[in-house]
Amino acid sequence: MARSDRLFRLLQLMRQMRPPVTAARLAEATEVSLRSLYRDIDSLRAAGARIEGERGYGYRLVEDGSLPPQAFTRSEIEAIVLGLGEVRAMGDPAMVAAAEAVLSKVAATLPDDREQQLLHAISHVYRPHRRMQTSPFLDVVRDACWSEHALDIVYADKDGTTSQRTVHPLALVYTDRALTMLAWCCLRADYRMFRLERLQRVERGSHSFRPKRVALLREYIGRLEGRGG
Template sequence: MSRSERLLDLIQILRRHRRPVSGLTLAGELDVSIRTLYRDIATLQGQGAPIEGEPGLGYVLKPGFMLPPLMFTDEEIEAIVLGSRWVAKQPDTRLSAAAADALAKIAAVLPDDLREELDATALLVGPSAEATREGADLGIIRKAIRAERKLEMTYQDASGTGSRRIVWPFALGFFDKVRVMVAWCEMRQDFRHFRADRISELAAIDTRYPRRRAAMLKEWRATLDTTRKL
């Protein structure tokens, strides 16, 4: 591995850690000595990378640091193209348009050789099974999730019984045929999964729910091994 590749790998490793990580841990992941790791940290800092920390305390990369697009590997380009093409085929029209726009923006700043690789990638997304027609505007759900806002809706369960609900949405699952909103339900006082095709009269409430989305997501994940509610 060349030194430039190692420096890039070091940036990528730091990106994965939100909290300070020790030099020994970083050196172990890169398979280099601790002295080499310290030199690499100093080199990146000298080139403008906002790495904070010091020996004995650990290091962290401040958010917002952008790598030049020429640093994409072949596999990373394939992943970007494949993911964008899959999202572009989803029934959420705004999200699919955003995926196409994002891919165009990436292509616009890539060097010529990498742009050719992006255009010529052989990883294709085939036609999906016919999806169930959405009952809810997924854009409203996604916006509420980002803003941590409550939603009011009418929901029809599997037996056809409708009920009026106020929920705290924090995740949206994309499956082959259905989309599923994961939320805390005020009526049930528990986590619930709501199929988007069974949601009607959906409206955002200009009220922030009293918990953080990340905390609810963590709690919900912990329940999956013992309880699954559809």
């Protein structure tokens, strides 16, 4: 791991872990020696991070110089907590981790009174069950959307009939009960929706469709909105 990446990870760990965090825990989490960890702490302090504590007692990130201070109203803080709570309830592991990271980063930029409002907000999301089924192919589909690369898939329709297709994945849509991929289907030469739990096999295709994703998605959304009208 590059040192810059390690320092970023160290900052993130200090935002998330309950203080004071011992040097031993931080060294284990960043996979470095205690000596290297102490040097990393000194580097973060030199870069502007206000870190209280010392060797043998543990550390606490008081002020994060890498993030500018933020001014949110109490209602805006409630909206952040609710929005991230919905993301955590969706059942997408990558987005759950991302939501938790965002919450810790926002908390690190707030004054003490606003930070307490964020951590002890009066509004919460409670969903005893995941909103949708996850898929072993979710990370592959997400990466293909970002990289604008075709996917070769085997898909089962609602009756269980399977077909092989090459698709250009455009976006992921989270509904109340399903996670759906919006895509251009090369087999049908048209736009299609594919529910991720019905994907039987997904492999990276042979070609890229860069830089067409944004234009294709805009056209597809336009069709859907026109149909809804």
